[in-house]
Amino acid sequence: xxxxxxxxxxxxxxxxxxxxxxxxxxxxxxxxxxxxxxxxxxxxxxxxxxxxxxxxxxxxxxxxxxxxxxxxxxxxxxxxxxxxxxxxxxxxxxxxxxxxxxxxxxxxxxxxxxxxxxxxxxxxxxxxxxxxxxxxxxxxxxxxxxxxxxxxxxxxxxxxxxxxxxxxxxxxxxxxxxxxxxxxxxxx
Numbered sequence: 001x002x003x004x005x006x007x008x009x010x011x012x013x014x015x016x017x018x019x020x021x022x023x024x025x026x027x028x029x030x031x032x033x034x035x036x037x038x039x040x041x042x043x044x045x046x047x048x049x050x051x052x053x054x055x056x057x058x059x060x061x062x063x064x065x066x067x068x069x070x071x072x073x074x075x076x077x078x079x080x081x082x083x084x085x086x087x088x089x090x091x092x093x094x095x096x097x098x099x100x101x102x103x104x105x106x107x108x109x110x111x112x113x114x115x116x117x118x119x120x121x122x123x124x125x126x127x128x129x130x131x132x133x134x135x136x137x138x139x140x141x142x143x144x145x146x147x148x149x150x151x152x153x154x155x156x157x158x159x160x161x162x163x164x165x166x167x168x169x170x171x172x173x174x175x176x177x178x179x180x181x182x183x184x185x186x187x188x
Contacts, residue, residue: 001115006033009115010108017107024104031108038080046078073167085113122158130160137165 010032014025092106
């Protein structure tokens with residue numbers, strides 16, 4: 001999800017849970033938004049670019065169709081261990097049992113991770129449908145499920161690609177044209 005979506009959803013939950021407790025509401029909003037600083041840290045470590053505007057620019061172009069001559073690397077979503085809900089959420093809530101002030105922070109982080117992982121059933125279905133292999137070259141090494149735009153529309157599709165194919169401009173046209181052909185076959 002985008003920053004503004006996390007901010008709005010955290011603010012709505014904060015107003016619902018803590019209408020008369022501004023400090024608790026602020027902690028919930030902070031937990032719901034600031035966990036994404038790990039994206040910035042990973043961006044800096046992989047690129048060496050310390051600018052926040054560079055990280056925001058990368059986030060805008062990483063899923064878009066590369067234009068002719070565009071050879072910028074795409075690193076995926078840049079998620080660290082902080083985005084592993086089975087690791088982070090139980091730990092935070094265990095701490096919240098002993099320290100009352102951590103509860104709103106834990107609620108914000110839980111909301112953030114829930115919203116980030118809403119698409120997981122679709123991602124797993126895509127992975128299993130592809131047999132755990134890149135749909136373009138067939139390798140099963142260094143693969144991931146990527147969200148790619150459909151060329152002629154605003155729709156997005158999930159596809160399983162290896163890192164090499166994910167960075168190749170032709171992958172967008174090849175994979176998505178193949179997806180359209182398979183959908184026509186399924187619908188017929």
